[in-house]
Amino acid sequence: MKEQERRAETENDQAMKLSPDEDLMLEVRNGAGETLGVLFDRYHAPLYNFYSKLTGDRTLSDDLVQEVFLRILKYRQSYQPGTPFRAWIYQIARNARVDHYRKTPRHITFEPHMVAPVMPKDSAQQLEETELLHRALMQMPEEKREILVLSRFQELRYEEIARLLGCELGTVKTRIHRAVQELRQNFKQLERGLAPREAAPAVVKTIPPRRFGNDM
Amino acid sequence: MTCEEIGELLPDYFEGSLKAPQDDLVERHIEECADCREEVAIWKKLSLLPVEQPSAGSRERFEAMLDAYQTGRNDKASAGFVPEKRRSAWNWLRSPAGAVAWSAALLVMGIFAGNYWGSRTTHSNAGQDEIAAMQIELTNMKQLVVLSMLQQQSAGERLQAVSYSRREDQLDPQVMSALVHTLRYDGSVDVRLAALDALSRHGAQPQVHKGVVDALQEQQSPLVQVALIDLMVEWRDPDAAQRLRNFVQTPNLNPTVRQRADWALSKLN
Numbered sequence: 403m404k405e406q407e408r409r410a411e412t413e414n415d416q417a418m419k420l421s422p423d424e425d426l427m428l429e430v431r432n433g434a435g436e437t438l439g440v441l442f443d444r445y446h447a448p449l450y451n452f453y454s455k456l457t458g459d460r461t462l463s464d465d466l467v468q469e470v471f472l473r474i475l476k477y478r479q480s481y482q483p484g485t486p487f488r489a490w491i492y493q494i495a496r497n498a499r500v501d502h503y504r505k506t507p508r509h510i511t512f513e514p515h516m517v518a519p520v521m522p523k524d525s526a527q528q529l530e531e532t533e534l535l536h537r538a539l540m541q542m543p544e545e546k547r548e549i550l551v552l553s554r555f556q557e558l559r560y561e562e563i564a565r566l567l568g569c570e571l572g573t574v575k576t577r578i579h580r581a582v583q584e585l586r587q588n589f590k591q592l593e594r595g596l597a598p599r600e601a602a603p604a605v606v607k608t609i610p611p612r613r614f615g616n617d618m
Numbered sequence: 619m620t621c622e623e624i625g626e627l628l629p630d631y632f633e634g635s636l637k638a639p640q641d642d643l644v645e646r647h648i649e650e651c652a653d654c655r656e657e658v659a660i661w662k663k664l665s666l667l668p669v670e671q672p673s674a675g676s677r678e679r680f681e682a683m684l685d686a687y688q689t690g691r692n693d694k695a696s697a698g699f700v701p702e703k704r705r706s707a708w709n710w711l712r713s714p715a716g717a718v719a720w721s722a723a724l725l726v727m728g729i730f731a732g733n734y735w736g737s738r739t740t741h742s743n744a745g746q747d748e749i750a751a752m753q754i755e756l757t758n759m760k761q762l763v764v765l766s767m768l769q770q771q772s773a774g775e776r777l778q779a780v781s782y783s784r785r786e787d788q789l790d791p792q793v794m795s796a797l798v799h800t801l802r803y804d805g806s807v808d809v810r811l812a813a814l815d816a817l818s819r820h821g822a823q824p825q826v827h828k829g830v831v832d833a834l835q836e837q838q839s840p841l842v843q844v845a846l847i848d849l850m851v852e853w854r855d856p857d858a859a860q861r862l863r864n865f866v867q868t869p870n871l872n873p874t875v876r877q878r879a880d881w882a883l884s885k886l887n
């Protein structure tokens with residue numbers, strides 16, 4: 403390859419890395435499948451977090467992320483110029499999850515090792531709090547948890563969430579408020595039940611059974 | 619202000635988008651009201667939950683999928699012309715496993731095209747068919763990923779490929795052949811064991827059944843031999859006894875394996 407061409411290619415790569423999602427998606431739509439790699443790099447970790455916080459299942463989360471990108475290829479012709487890409491991809495992500503549950507009966511999983519990896523700066527108390535919080539979150543019905551995950555972890559703006567869920571902005575706010583209230587109740591209950599943890603049957607009952615490594 | 623009124627403002631307060639007078643109202647309220655204060659606190663605490671990392675093979679899996687898809691498209695458009703970048707994929711496609719993947723890719727393309735034209739003509743009742751066709755397409759594409767990753771240099775990736783195959787309820791005959799091939803010839807014992815495990819669920823398929831039973835004679839690893847013997851007992855294979863009797867004649871057989879085979883024979887008789 404000539405030096406000039408190589409330089410042009412590098413510049414092109416760099417330009418691609420700075421391009422807005424929407425421009426990249428239009429390229430994918432027009433047949434440049436390899437451009438999808440840049441979008442994969444931008445979105446696969448956030449999507450993975452969306453799924454893992456929602457389902458508590460790592461293997462499933464990995465699979466669903468792949469499914470999303472497969473669907474983007476499949477549906478690329480339906481991407482309309484001017485559509486915010488973030489909204490579009492989360493729409494696909496939600497549909498992929500719904501379809502998965504349609505095919506496979508829902509069972510909630512709770513993987514103990516998913517809870518807060520130990521970080522040196524964590525104090526013992528903070529670790530405990532994080533674990534309680536995670537449990538409190540996982541106790542919520544998935545539909546309610548979703549709105550918290552979208553707003554708090556995916557950092558979607560309320561307007562984006564409203565469009566995604568197909569409801570009014572005010573409804574989104576009300577639902578967030580209710581979800582936070584419920585989370586707080588769950589958290590307090592767990593905190594109270596902490597002394598002998600088994601002493602809180604209502605809580606223990608809602609913690610899904612542990613699942614052992616079944617990947618291989 | 620009541621808690622209810624404050625509650626309406628809280629989501630905007632969380633987001634930091636509340637403007638001056640209301641912002642102060644909320645702050646003053648939460649200083650006095652423990653309930654609302656706790657609500658704000660729990661929202662803030664959510665940031666303590668760790669960001670989780672996708673599994674390490676995520677990018678490779680994506681690339682295998684993209685490659686399978688791209689090769690199908692490019693080749694349809696320009697038979698004969700192979701760009702430099704795609705050469706390795708092209709070589710792979712000319713291998714036997716590649717060839718089957720390739721025909722699967724063409725099938726995918728066929729479904730895609732059919733779907734596209736179909737949707738133009740029969741708008742009204744296409745919905746169900748389209749969903750069904752899409753399921754087939756997605757399944758095929760996933761199986762292409764398995765096929766492609768089974769060809770990888772690193773045992774870790776081949777192991778991943780086998781584990782992906784386990785997540786499909788039904789496997790293409792090509793994927794089953796590839797798994798049987800892996801069981802027989804893969805250089806890594808771990809990968810061979812994983813392949814056997816994946817195949818064990820498809821014993822009802824004659825092709826799988828034969829491939830697994832045939833594999834016993836040529837395996838060198840005692841671990842795989844024992845696993846194969848166990849599976850033959852589990853399947854109650856009609857020729858199992860005869861095959862095991864031949865097998866125990868093998869010179870220099872590992873004593874543990876011989877013991878297992880004797881045990882299996884006693885079970886089968």
Ligand SMILES: [Zn+2]
Nearest residue numbers: 621651653654
């Ligand atoms: Zn209050």
